[in-house]
Amino acid sequence: MTELLTHQGRVAVVTGSGRGIGAAIALELARRGASVVCADLQQPSDTVSAIGASAVGVDADVSDPAGWAAIARAAEAAFGDVDIVVNNAAYYPNHPIDDLDFDTWKKTMSVNLDAQFLSAKQFVPAMRRRKWGRFVGISSNSIGLPVKGMSHYIASKMGIIGFMRGLANDVADDGITCNAVLPGLTHTVATEAQGEEQRRAVWQAQAIQRFAEPEDIVGPVLFLTTDDAAFMTGQALVADGGQYRVG
Numbered sequence: 026m027t028e029l030l031t032h033q034g035r036v037a038v039v040t041g042s043g044r045g046i047g048a049a050i051a052l053e054l055a056r057r058g059a060s061v062v063c064a065d066l067q068q069p070s071d072t073v074s075a076i077g078a079s080a081v082g083v084d085a086d087v088s089d090p091a092g093w094a095a096i097a098r099a100a101e102a103a104f105g106d107v108d109i110v111v112n113n114a115a116y117y118p119n120h121p122i123d124d125l126d127f128d129t130w131k132k133t134m135s136v137n138l139d140a141q142f143l144s145a146k147q148f149v150p151a152m153r154r155r156k157w158g159r160f161v162g163i164s165s166n167s168i169g170l171p172v173k174g175m176s177h178y179i180a181s182k183m184g185i186i187g188f189m190r191g192l193a194n195d196v197a198d199d200g201i202t203c204n205a206v207l208p209g210l211t212h213t214v215a216t217e218a219q220g221e222e223q224r225r226a227v228w229q230a231q232a233i234q235r236f237a238e239p240e241d242i243v244g245p246v247l248f249l250t251t252d253d254a255a256f257m258t259g260q261a262l263v264a265d266g267g268q269y270r271v272g
């Protein structure tokens with residue numbers, strides 16, 4: 026990992042950063058020089074204390090406009106205008122279509138997809154004024170895989186790619202980019218319920234044959250949130266060890 030402060034002076038919001046992939050993204054953004062607003066349903070105290078003075082924590086529900094207002098207040102009070110938004114929080118219960126109810130469908134859309142829209146409404150105006158901004162939506166490689174019981178989740182994760190593509194068109198003139206990152210199966214609380222055999226079957230279908238750690242997903246997010254990626258927008262980057270290939 027580089028020691029360069031690629032994100033010095035930037036203010037980043039990372040949702041769902043209390044643990045897992047979100048925590049890994051928040052930690053590395055901070056190590057690269059960013060000030061980080063860590064948002065989660067409960068105060069993400071472990072992540073905030075691991076980062077130190079360049080982090081602030083906020084308990085916020087990303088499916089609720091009030092949650093985004095609270096995130097914006099915390100950012101403003103601690104660091105100022107937000108430059109980077111990483112929408113990582115997710116809801117992912119497994120329900121085959123026969124027992125998938127409408128409330129679960131709506132909650133999945135709300136946490137995974139409404140949050141992307143709400144974050145844009147909250148932060149695009151200030152980004153436009155400053156002529157710089159980065160949105161990264163964490164999608165999933167499951168959009169292209171035969172995963173059972175996840176129709177609602179896959180729909181929401183495809184929606185993230187669609188929203189990033191559309192939003193990219195509306196904000197391009199103001200130096201704002203919008204992209205998605207698609208992790209593969211990764212070692213977090215989310216995948217603990219799966220047995221060793223089931224996980225092995227997944228990573229054995231990857232070119233790089235090992236179970237991903239949260240840190241494996243961080244690199245594409247870092248890249249997309251620097252000036253190096255200023256000419257990339259509306260894209261979907263897959264970080265899954267070469268399991269699902271597009272193009």
Ligand SMILES: NC(=O)c1ccc[n+]([C@@H]2O[C@H](COP(=O)([O-])OP(=O)(O)OC[C@H]3O[C@@H](n4cnc5c(N)ncnc54)[C@H](O)[C@@H]3O)[C@@H](O)[C@H]2O)c1
Nearest residue numbers: 041043045046065066086087113114115165210211213215
């Ligand atoms: N772990 C994997 O195998 C995998 C694979 C592909 C994609 N992803 C995606 O990566 C992202 C992170 O996954 P993870 O495995 O680290 O998940 P995780 O469940 O370990 O962490 C998600 C965090 O989001 C928070 N959260 C949930 N709902 C929220 C809400 N309404 N408001 C605020 N915070 C909320 C949770 O409290 C939790 O801390 C998700 O978008 C997930 O869909 C994960």
